[in-house]
Amino acid sequence: MSSTRVSGVVVTPVAFADPPLLNVVGVHQPYALRAIVQVQTDSGSVGLGETYADDAHLARLAAVADVLPGLDVYDLNGLRQRVSDVLRLDGSAQVGGMLAIQNPADVVLSPFEVALLDIQGRELGRPVADLLGGAVRTEVPFSAYLFYKWAAHPDREPDAWGAALDPDAIVTQARRMVEEYGFTAIKLKGGVFAPDEEIEAVKALAAAFPGHKLRIDPNGAWTPATSVRVAKELAGVIEYLEDPTPGIEGMAQVAGETDIPLATNMCVIAFDHLKPAVLADAVQVVLSDHHYWGGLQRSRLLAGICETFGLGLSMHSNSHLGISLAAMTHLAAATPNLTYACDTHYPWKTEDLIKPGALDFFDGSIRLPTNPGLGVELDEDxxxxxxxxxLACGIRSRDDTSYMQTVQPDFTRNTSRW
Incomplete structure (x- = not known):
C-alpha cells in the first residue's frame, strides 16, 4: 500500500487588525501576527496549521519546513524527530508576549502536526476529532473574554466596541458579548487597574449576569498576600482565579489559603512543570494550549496527566484566526475531562482567512465541524x-510594553505590582 508523503510546505506570515486591549504588560498593538502553515502532499491534499509569527519563530518554521518533504503524513513521531533534529537550540523563546518557553520544539511542532492531522482527516473522510479518539461532545462551549480597552489606537478611528475603563463599561462590553454570542461563562482580563477596582468590576458582572460562571485573570499582577485578599472578596462569585501571582511557589501559597480553584497558563506551560505543581498543590485547573504544548496529540497526553492527578482542564487563548479555532474545537470536543468553557479571542477579530460558515457560535458554543479534517477551507484571496x-504594518514581534510606552512613557510591566 503506497503512503501519502509531504511534497512541500508553505509558511505565510499574516497580520490582522487587533483592538487596543489592555493587560498586565501593556496594550495590544494595532495588528496581531500569525503564521499560516500549508503542508502539501504528493496526493494533492493540503493540510492547514496556524501559529505565532515573530521573526525568530518564522525562522524556525522555515528550517523545519525545509526537511519535511518525503515524510509520511501519518508519521507524527517522525515529524517530532525531524523538528528536534533541526531545533537543537539553547535559550528561551518568548511566546504570545508573556510566556518564556525553555524549549521551542513543541511550539514549532504544533502547526505542522495540526496540518498533518488535517491531511489525515481529509484523506480518510473523517473529522480530526475522530483521530483524537472521537468526539465526546458535538458543541464546545467558549467564554466571553472581556478586556479593559481604549476606544481606539492612537491616531486611529474608534473601533466598534468603544472604551472600557470602569465596571459599568465592562458590564456593557459583557452584555454585547452575551447577546451576540450567547456565552454563559465570562472571563475578565485583569492586572490593569488596582485590585479593588477589578473586584468591583467582577461583582458588577455577577450582579448583571446571575448564573453566569465568572473568572478573572490578572496575569500574575498581584503578590500572594493580595491574591489571598482578592480570593476572599470573590469567594462564591468566581468559578476559578487564574494566575493571580507569579510562579508555582507563589500560587501554592495562595492555594493554601483559599478554596477557590487556581488556574494557570503561566506557571504550568510544559510537561516538566506538572510534577512540581502537583507536589505543591499550586494549581487546580490547567489551561491547555496546543500551540505551545506540542499540538493536539500532546495536548491529549496533558489531559490524561491532569485526569490522573485530579486537575481540572480548560483552554487558553491568544489572538488567533479560524484555523486555530477549528483545531481548538476539535481538541476540546475529543477531550472528556475538558469541562470548563474555553477561552477565545475570536469575537475581537474583524477579519479572517477561512471561508465563512464553519465556525459560527450558537448559545456560546461552536458546533463541531463534521467535514473531513479540520472542516475549514482557506480563502486564498x-x-x-x-x-x-x-508586509505593510511593520510589526515583526508582539511587544505590548513598548507599544504602551509610546503612549505612557513611564509605563512598566505590572507583574507582582500590587
Whole structure:
C-alpha cells in the first residue's frame, strides 16, 4: 500500500487588525501576527496549521519546513524527530508576549502536526476529532473574554466596541458579548487597574449576569498576600482565579489559603512543570494550549496527566484566526475531562482567512465541524490580503510594553505590582 508523503510546505506570515486591549504588560498593538502553515502532499491534499509569527519563530518554521518533504503524513513521531533534529537550540523563546518557553520544539511542532492531522482527516473522510479518539461532545462551549480597552489606537478611528475603563463599561462590553454570542461563562482580563477596582468590576458582572460562571485573570499582577485578599472578596462569585501571582511557589501559597480553584497558563506551560505543581498543590485547573504544548496529540497526553492527578482542564487563548479555532474545537470536543468553557479571542477579530460558515457560535458554543479534517477551507484571496497587511504594518514581534510606552512613557510591566 503506497503512503501519502509531504511534497512541500508553505509558511505565510499574516497580520490582522487587533483592538487596543489592555493587560498586565501593556496594550495590544494595532495588528496581531500569525503564521499560516500549508503542508502539501504528493496526493494533492493540503493540510492547514496556524501559529505565532515573530521573526525568530518564522525562522524556525522555515528550517523545519525545509526537511519535511518525503515524510509520511501519518508519521507524527517522525515529524517530532525531524523538528528536534533541526531545533537543537539553547535559550528561551518568548511566546504570545508573556510566556518564556525553555524549549521551542513543541511550539514549532504544533502547526505542522495540526496540518498533518488535517491531511489525515481529509484523506480518510473523517473529522480530526475522530483521530483524537472521537468526539465526546458535538458543541464546545467558549467564554466571553472581556478586556479593559481604549476606544481606539492612537491616531486611529474608534473601533466598534468603544472604551472600557470602569465596571459599568465592562458590564456593557459583557452584555454585547452575551447577546451576540450567547456565552454563559465570562472571563475578565485583569492586572490593569488596582485590585479593588477589578473586584468591583467582577461583582458588577455577577450582579448583571446571575448564573453566569465568572473568572478573572490578572496575569500574575498581584503578590500572594493580595491574591489571598482578592480570593476572599470573590469567594462564591468566581468559578476559578487564574494566575493571580507569579510562579508555582507563589500560587501554592495562595492555594493554601483559599478554596477557590487556581488556574494557570503561566506557571504550568510544559510537561516538566506538572510534577512540581502537583507536589505543591499550586494549581487546580490547567489551561491547555496546543500551540505551545506540542499540538493536539500532546495536548491529549496533558489531559490524561491532569485526569490522573485530579486537575481540572480548560483552554487558553491568544489572538488567533479560524484555523486555530477549528483545531481548538476539535481538541476540546475529543477531550472528556475538558469541562470548563474555553477561552477565545475570536469575537475581537474583524477579519479572517477561512471561508465563512464553519465556525459560527450558537448559545456560546461552536458546533463541531463534521467535514473531513479540520472542516475549514482557506480563502486564498484573504490570505493574500492579510499577508500584504503583514508586509505593510511593520510589526515583526508582539511587544505590548513598548507599544504602551509610546503612549505612557513611564509605563512598566505590572507583574507582582500590587
Amino acid at each position: 484573504a490570505l493574500g490580503r492579510l499577508h500584504e497587511q503583514y
